[in-house]
Amino acid sequence: MAEVPSYLSPTGQEIVFLLLGAVAVGAALLVVTTRQLVHAALWLVVCFGALAGCYLVLTAEFVAWVQVLIYVGAVVALLLFGLMLTRAPIGRSADLDSGNRPVAALVALATAALLVTVVIDGFRTAYADLTPGRGAAKELGSSIFRNWVLPFEALSVLLLAALIGAIVLSRTDIRGR
Amino acid sequence: MEPVLAGYGGEMSGYFGAYALVAVFLAIGVAVVAGALFVNRLLRPTRPTPEKLLTYECGVDPVGEGWAQSQVRYYVFTYLYVVFAVDAVFLFPWATVYAAPGFGMTTLVEMFLFLGFIALGIVYAWRKRVLAWT
Numbered sequence: 001m002a003e004v005p006s007y008l009s010p011t012g013q014e015i016v017f018l019l020l021g022a023v024a025v026g027a028a029l030l031v032v033t034t035r036q037l038v039h040a041a042l043w044l045v046v047c048f049g050a051l052a053g054c055y056l057v058l059t060a061e062f063v064a065w066v067q068v069l070i071y072v073g074a075v076v077a078l079l080l081f082g083l084m085l086t087r088a089p090i091g092r093s094a095d096l097d098s099g100n101r102p103v104a105a106l107v108a109l110a111t112a113a114l115l116v117t118v119v120i121d122g123f124r125t126a127y128a129d130l131t132p133g134r135g136a137a138k139e140l141g142s143s144i145f146r147n148w149v150l151p152f153e154a155l156s157v158l159l160l161a162a163l164i165g166a167i168v169l170s171r172t173d174i175r176g177r
Numbered sequence: 178m179e180p181v182l183a184g185y186g187g188e189m190s191g192y193f194g195a196y197a198l199v200a201v202f203l204a205i206g207v208a209v210v211a212g213a214l215f216v217n218r219l220l221r222p223t224r225p226t227p228e229k230l231l232t233y234e235c236g237v238d239p240v241g242e243g244w245a246q247s248q249v250r251y252y253v254f255t256y257l258y259v260v261f262a263v264d265a266v267f268l269f270p271w272a273t274v275y276a277a278p279g280f281g282m283t284t285l286v287e288m289f290l291f292l293g294f295i296a297l298g299i300v301y302a303w304r305k306r307v308l309a310w311t
Contacts, residue, residue, distance in 0.1 A: 012193075074263075077255055078255050132191065138273040140270045142274050142280075156294035159294070163260055
């Protein structure tokens with residue numbers, strides 16, 4: 001265990017991490033509060049980008065670029081196509097609130113409280129040094145193919161199920177017996 | 178990366194220095210584009226007329242709304258892209274380790290099992306003529 005430096009003199013990395021975290025939270029709030037649907041998807045790009053920056057600062061290099069490729073690239077494209085399928089107008093829409101706002105806020109706060117409690121309880125004042133190279137593709141590869149092969153294979157089945165589900169839902173001529 | 182940065186000393190080399198350099202270049206890129214637009218706004222005259230504010234559509238007056246509901250079939254193509262992106266992401270860590278000592282044949286088979294499951298989805302899409310452009 002590395003020696004714990006003082007919290008009162010933050011390093012450059014810590015300041016950048018905090019700023020990126022603030023950007024991520026702010027963009028996430030805008031995603032759920034904006035009145036324009038397409039803007040919500042674009043704010044999601046900012047949020048995911050800031051999260052990728054956080055990963056980079058934490059030296060999780062490979063995860064950061066995966067975040068950019070999968071979330072900023074593919075998932076947001078999927079969301080935008082999902083929006084284009086609906087009849088949603090491109091401008092402001094007044095009826096975006098569903099009336100579940102208090103319940104949704106409650107669930108979000110409860111989830112956040114649970115996650116924060118688990119992280120604080122699990123790690124307390126544990127301190128990990130930021131060593132570049134620990135998050136490289138090679139380290140991740142040896143971890144996946146030594147310890148996490150079953151989740152990796154299960155993921156392929158999940159992707160297959162979702163792909164077939166999307167095909168069946170998008171076609172009207174494929175029916176169950 | 179080392180030879181390029183060697184002359185710059187400690188500040189811009191290493192993991193954080195290299196990414197700081199990336200951030201600096203990103204900031205310069207944003208500043209160039211934003212600056213060009215801003216200077217443009219300062220220099221140009223602004224005399225809007227309703228005719229000028231129309232959306233340009235090949236020189237013909239635009240018809241209808243800018244929003245058109247798209248077909249659901251495009252969603253499957255986007256989803257195929259997501260599947261391939263996830264697929265490609267796992268190939269990178271695999272490619273760095275499968276030839277290393279202690280991995281070998283098992284790791285090779287595991288990856289092809291993964292690819293095989295996803296290929297089943299592609300075969301299904303192909304058999305259901307999702308990929309045909311009609």
